[in-house]
Structure formats: structure tokens, C-alpha cells
Amino acid sequence: xxxxxxxxxxxxxxxxxxxxxxxxxxxxxxxxxxxxxxxxxxxxxxxxxxxxxxxxxxxxxxxxxxxx
Amino acid sequence: xxxxxxxxxxxxxxxxxxxxxxxxxxxxxxxxxxxxxxxxxxxxxxxxxxxxxxxxxxxxxxxxxxxxxxxxxxxxxxxxxxxxxxxxxxxxxxxxxxxxxxxxxxxxxxxxxxxxxxxxxxxxxxxxxxxxxxxxxxxxxxxxxxxxxxxxxxxxxxxxxxxxxxxxxxxxxxxxxxxxxxxxxxxxxxxxxxxxxxxxxxxxxxxxxxxxxxxxxxxxxxxxxxxxxxx
Numbered sequence: 348x349x350x351x352x353x354x355x356x357x358x359x360x361x362x363x364x365x366x367x368x369x370x371x372x373x374x375x376x377x378x379x380x381x382x383x384x385x386x387x388x389x390x391x392x393x394x395x396x397x398x399x400x401x402x403x404x405x406x407x408x409x410x411x412x413x414x415x
Numbered sequence: 416x417x418x419x420x421x422x423x424x425x426x427x428x429x430x431x432x433x434x435x436x437x438x439x440x441x442x443x444x445x446x447x448x449x450x451x452x453x454x455x456x457x458x459x460x461x462x463x464x465x466x467x468x469x470x471x472x473x474x475x476x477x478x479x480x481x482x483x484x485x486x487x488x489x490x491x492x493x494x495x496x497x498x499x500x501x502x503x504x505x506x507x508x509x510x511x512x513x514x515x516x517x518x519x520x521x522x523x524x525x526x527x528x529x530x531x532x533x534x535x536x537x538x539x540x541x542x543x544x545x546x547x548x549x550x551x552x553x554x555x556x557x558x559x560x561x562x563x564x565x566x567x568x569x570x571x572x573x574x575x576x577x578x579x580x581x582x583x584x585x586x587x588x589x590x591x592x593x594x595x596x597x598x599x600x601x602x603x604x605x606x607x608x609x610x611x612x613x614x615x616x617x618x619x620x621x622x623x624x625x626x627x628x629x630x631x632x633x634x635x636x637x638x639x640x641x642x643x644x645x646x
Contacts, residue, residue: 360642363637363641363642364637366637367633367634367637367638370630370633371630371633371634374521374626374629374630374633375626375630378521378524378525378622378626378629379622379623379626379627380619385463386427387424387427387428387461387463387468388463388467388468388471389471390420390423390424390427391424391468391471391472391475392471392474392475392478393420393475394420394421394424394475395472395474395475395476395477395478395479396475396478397420398478398479399478399479399481399482399483400482402479402482403482403483403485403486406486407486407489407490410490412489412490
């Protein structure tokens with residue numbers, strides 16, 4: 348979050364998204380115990396997550412969201 | 416999503432069923448028909464907790480719900496009038512503070528689960544109460560933020576941007592509210608010893624839901640609030 352107050356130019360977006368992904372998986376892996384629990388639980392969640400990313404990336408692409 | 420992930424998941428499930436079938440066979444021979452697991456909860460033929468399996472399936476499906484809402488916001492985020500867009504409305508320091516409160520509540524939830532696993536129900540209830548309190552504080556911040564936006568002229572039907580923004584953050588707020596209700600109900604049930612099955616598992620299930628609400632906010636805060644400032 349603190350990165351939003353520092354001017355790092357074009358690196359801002361990738362750094363921000365990178366930190367978001369790191370935070371997301373830290374919570375999922377350690378707080379939600381996916382790393383230590385039965386693999387089936389994690390896979391059920393990752394299938395839902397992967398499906399959501401795939402479906403909505405495709406949907407956004409059809410609206411040429413990434414073109415601009 | 417790769418086919419190999421699905422194939423591996425199915426293979427794992429088949430292996431677990433085989434292992435469990437062997438265990439049940441041995442158990443039947445030596446100890447009759449008692450199929451209850453070691454951890455106190457109801458178990459599936461996979462040999463895993465029924466409740467936990469259902470919760471992970473539910474959380475997987477929730478990814479699709481929030482994925483749809485976030486995508487809709489991304490499509491409509493520029494559909495607003497010149498003076499009522501994110502640049503004029505967002506108060507990043509305030510939202511950062513409420514985000515910090517929500518992320519902290521995840522930590523207290525972990526401490527509650529840890530205490531419940533140690534059978535320390537007194538501390539588990541204290542940490543659950545703190546988690547509910549922090550969740551309430553986050554919710555109060557969100558209501559305050561909505562009120563400020565509304566007073567500045569941003570209603571639900573003002574623009575496509577406002578509709579998609581209020582729907583997304585409103586849905587998240589409803590999830591936080593449901594989480595708080597679950598936390599308070601769990602504290603009451605633990606106090607009156609009304610939890611059916613394992614206490615620690617019940618705390619863990621509410622914890623999984625709470626952490627999910629937290630990770631959804633991590634995405635919303637970054638994608639909806641912070642990224643607007645790089646334009």
C-alpha cells in the first residue's frame with residue numbers, strides 16, 4: 348500500500364499487482380492452511396479461481412479491454 | 416486452467432477413495448460399523464471433512480461471483496461524468512486505514528483458530544470477538560465512505576461507474592456482514608456448548624470464510640482504488 352505514495356514511474360502497475368498477488372497467496376497458503384492441508388482442498392479452490400480468471404479474462408478481451 | 420490440474424485432482428480423489436476404502440475394510444473387520452473419523456466431524460467417503468470440503472467448494476464458486484463483479488467494474492470504470500469519477504471521490508489514506516483494519520482481523524482470526532486447536536476456548540472466544548469488532552469497524556468505514564460519496568452526488572443510478580462500484584463494494588460489505596453474524600453466532604454457540612461436532616473445526620470453517628472476504632478485499636483495494644492513481 349505504501350508504494351502508492353512513492354513515484355516509481357512505469358514500474359508502479361507491475362509492482363502493485365505483484366504485491367497484490369503475493370499478499371493474496373500469503374493469506375491463502377498460510378492463513379487458510381492450503382499449504383499444509385490435503386491437496387484436494389487447494390485444488391478445488393484453485394479450479395474455481397482459475398476458471399474465474401479464464402472466463403473473465405476472455406469476457407474482458409471480447410470488449411477489447413486490454414487493447415487500450 | 417490446465418487439463419493437467421483437473422486430471423491430477425481426479426487422480427488424487429481416486430487415490431484417497433482407495434486408501435479410505437482399504438481403511439474402512441480393515442476397520443470393519445476389527446471394529447464393526449463405526450465409520451466416524453479421528454477429527455470429530457462428519458467425513459465423506461474421501462476420508463476428509465465433509466464440512467471443509469463443502470466450504471472450499473463454496474469459496475471456489477465465490478471466486479466466480481466476485482470475478483464477475485470486478486470485471487463489470489473494470490468495463491464501466493470510465494463511464495462517469497467529469498466531476499464524479501474516482502479521481503475526485505477516492506480518499507486513499509482513509510480506505511488504506513480501513514483495509515489495514517480488515518487485514519488485521521485476519522490475523523486475530525488465525526489466533527482464534529490456533530487457540531481453538533489448543534482447546535483453549537476462552538482465548539478463542541476473545542480473538543473471535545476482536546475479529547468481529549474489527550470487521551464491524553471496517554463496515555462502519557465503508558458505510559461512512561458510501562455516505563460521503565452520496566452527499567457528493569454519487570447515487571447508485573448516477574452512472575454505470577457508480578452502479579458497478581456500489582454493487583461490487585456493496586456485495587463485499589454484505590459478505591463482511593454475514594461473516595460478523597457467523598462470528599457472533601459461533602461465540603454464542605461455543606459459550607453454550609451448542610456446537611455439533613468439533614469446536615476447532617467450526618472455528619476453522621468460519622475462519623476460512625473470513626480469510627476469503629479478506630483476500631477479495633486485497634484485490635478490490637488494489638484494482639479499484641490504487642490503480643486509479645497511476646493514470
